[in-house]
Amino acid sequence: MSAKDEILSRIRTALADTPVTEEVPREYRTTSAMNEEQLIELLVDRLVDYKAGVEVIDAAQIPEFVAAKLKDASSVVYPQGLDSNWLSALDKDVEQRLDAPGARLSVAELDATSAVVTSSAVSVAESGTIILDGQPDQGRRAISLVPDHHVCIVPISTIVQLLPEAMPRLSITRPLTWISGPSATSDIELERVEGVHGPRTLDVLMVRGL
Amino acid sequence: MTQVFLGMPAGGQGNLFESEPFPKAAHRELGNTQMRKNLRHATHTIRDKRLKVVGELPDWEALRDAGSVIKNNSMATLEERLLEFEKNFTARGGIVHWARDADEANQIVTDLVKATGSTEVVKVKSMATQEIGLNEHLETEGISAFETDLAELIVQLGHDKPSHILVPAIHKNRTEVRDIFLKEMPVVDPNLTDEPAKLAEAARAHLRKKFLAAKVAISGANFALADTGTLGVVESEGNGRMCLTLPETLITVMGIEKVLPQWEDIEVFMQLLPRSSTGERMNPYTSLWTGVTEDDGPQNVHIVLLDNGRTRALADRFGRTALNCIRCSACMNVCPVYERTGGHAYGSTYPGPIGAILSPLLTGIEVEENGSLPYASSLCGACYEACPVKINIPEILVHLRGEDVDAKREKHKLPTQMDLLMKGGSWALGKGKNIGLLEKALPLGRLAAGKDRKIKKLPGIAAGWTQSRDIPAPPSKSFRDWWSDEKESK
Known part of the structure; x- marks a missing residue:
């Protein structure tokens, strides 16, 4: 008998008492009464708690703020679908590296790149979570992972309060990365310290009118 | 319930076993004061943090209820799900x-x-x-x-x-x-x-x-x-x-x-x-x-x-909810036993309260190495309260203790000391006259206790009781004797 058949047959034996399934009680919160200002305030509070940098700005200010965040960078990678205007105010010394299908940066090149700019799909204010789903304005997973500094654009229209509210906005079969602050660890004496293998600096630009 | 081992799915292998009985390992680990200090610091830090963030959610209990039912349903339909x-x-x-x-x-x-x-x-x-x-x-x-x-x-x-x-x-x-x-x-x-x-x-x-x-x-x-x-x-x-x-x-x-x-x-x-x-x-x-x-x-x-x-654990209908575990570790962080003995005392990859049920469920309780794990608990219930998917760990611990006794009886095919003790207990407590008879032996206990009025070592299976505590010497007169003396003097 194959391992699969044997395991399935063991399961049938184990469940010979035919346990019944129940309707899942979903009495937990699935809708929010928060207005936009409250959502912004909550998300800012959570991200600051995680030691991320946060700015709440208007769409027109994006180039200026991206440039300010990247003033010390020597190079920046961006995905093909990113609005090119967002990088228009960058210092001339900051080398811009495009990552596109057919023209991928190697892991070594990404490692030698100081920063990355991406957009994001949806954010959950209550837990301070920004979700990337690999759409063209966010790119493949490696580009938001290897560079040490991530500048992430969060359109305010994509913020929800609760995780269950974010679910219908996700395409689950795309590769998803949920980010709640810069990389961190609690492995030494269960105290949280920021900055391990993922980007050690996370700057979030929350943008109105996007 | 007597467990029937024939036809049961095979037990797990690998790092699921105690290398020595828990009481022995625990005794040694307790001597490591640096480890105990580290654990106390870490588990107390995390307890406070957990309570704070759990307290923030008004629907925490509703989430636990949902989590528990989702997991139960998944186990009940495991073949289709896989x-x-x-x-x-x-x-x-x-x-x-x-x-x-x-x-x-x-x-x-x-x-x-x-x-x-x-x-x-x-x-x-x-x-x-x-x-x-x-x-x-x-x-x-x-x-x-x-x-x-x-x-x-x-x-x-x-x-x-x-x-x-x-x-x-x-x-x-x-x-x-x-x-x-x-x-x-x-x-x-x-x-x-x-x-x-x-x-x-x-x-x-x-x-x-x-x-x-x-x-x-x-x-x-x-x-x-x-x-x-x-x-x-x-x-x-x-x-x-x-x-x-x-x-x-x-x-x-x-x-x-x-x-x-x-x-x-x-x-x-x-x-x-x-x-x-x-x-x-x-x-x-x-x-x-x-x-x-x-x-x-x-x-x-x-x-x-x-x-x-x-699948072995799944076959135990009183224990199968242990499979609902999402490996969060909240149960070990709140456990007074884990906090003092540390995880190494449990032998298995899975320590703490969840390990004390999961390891014997995965291997089968009749595997002797894991027979002592279900006893590694004071049954205080802190683990059940902390468990995000509401696994009733104390109840499963008690169930497994029963299975352990049954398995041992099965194996020896003879009444064990435990059986004799239980039979003796049932005889003694069955009739007032019987316990009165037993109480006549109290002075013997006083003799065994010696000068410091403590019994430090009991024989046979009862030795387990005195392994970690003393028994105070019995009084010179039993309550029943005192009562009848009182009545007579009136």
Whole structure:
């Protein structure tokens, strides 16, 4: 008998008492009464708690703020679908590296790149979570992972309060990365310290009118 | 209930066994005062954090209720869920393997790694691979496995054993970690301090090259979603993202109980898990992947679905909810026994309250090595209250104690000391006259107690009682004698 058949047959034996399934009680919160200002305030509070940098700005200010965040960078990678205007105010010394299908940066090149700019799909204010789903304005997973500094654009229209509210906005079969602050660890004496293998600096630009 | 062992699914193998009885191991571990201090500090830190973030959610109990029912349903329909997962994962380019036990899983992974030609793998922290002893097996096959989670790295570099499912190096404090790094890292700043941030930085430098060059990664999974074929890993440091994203080949080893029916179910578990484990509103990183995504991440994606005793546990209808465990570790962080003995005393990969039920359920309670685990508890119930999926650990502990007694009776085919004791008890307490008769022997007890009026050692099975406590000498007169004297004098 194959391992699969044997395991399935063991399961049938184990469940010979035919346990019944129940309707899942979903009495937990699935809708929010928060207005936009409250959502912004909550998300800012959570991200600051995680030691991320946060700015709440208007769409027109994006180039200026991206440039300010990247003033010390020597190079920046961006995905093909990113609005090119967002990088228009960058210092001339900051080398811009495009990552596109057919023209991928190697892991070594990404490692030698100081920063990355991406957009994001949806954010959950209550837990301070920004979700990337690999759409063209966010790119493949490696580009938001290897560079040490991530500048992430969060359109305010994509913020929800609760995780269950974010679910219908996700395409689950795309590769998803949920980010709640810069990389961190609690492995030494269960105290949280920021900055391990993922980007050690996370700057979030929350943008109105996007 | 007498357990019938014939026809029962096979028990698990690997690192699921006590190496010595819990009371003996606990006795030794209790002597390690540094470890006890470290554990006390860490578990108390996390208790406060957990209570704070759990208290923030007005619907915490509703989330627990939902989590518990989702898991029960998943176990009740496990065959369909696994087949559905297999179908969807395969449709998206992933390859599914099935492993009856630890040996089979180790062999599958070894063959997959060898097929890539690589002799090195990077690993994301995984309980399943710890359980089957994968690293040790790979080593015998000439493959080096590098643990990349900070705590696992501390354990691996220190040639130590994990003592906690979430923070395997919880028994080490920052200074001990610094000393391990200084001794074992090939390239390390000799002036490294014991500041956690500096230690994290040292780990980053140590592993960076490994991540960037790795061709094969091995991971566990926190959940599998049946209706989409998606896998998820919940982590903090970014080592998970590195392993799940950069290599060409990704091999995931996952217990069959981790499958959830619907992808929307993660809205429940991703609220329960981080708050219960690290006491955070959300862990820094969660990765979800569904088979292979062209041009993004590993292009050879495998999963090994592991039984290793899970069907055995499933067959115990009073104990099967132990399989609902989401490995958050809240139960060990609140356990007064774990806090004092530490995780090594439990022998198995799974320590603490959940380990005390899960290990014997996976191996079968009649396996003698695990017979003492269900007794490693004062039944205070703190674990049940903390459990995000409401596993009634104390109830299962009591159930397993009963199974243990039955199994021992079965094996010896003769009345055990316990039976004789129980029979004696039933005779003595059955009639007032009988207990009166017994009480005539009280002076003997006083004699045994000696000058300090304490009985320190009882014979036979009763020795267990005096192993960790004394019995005060009995009074010179029993209550019954005193009562009848009182009545007579009136």
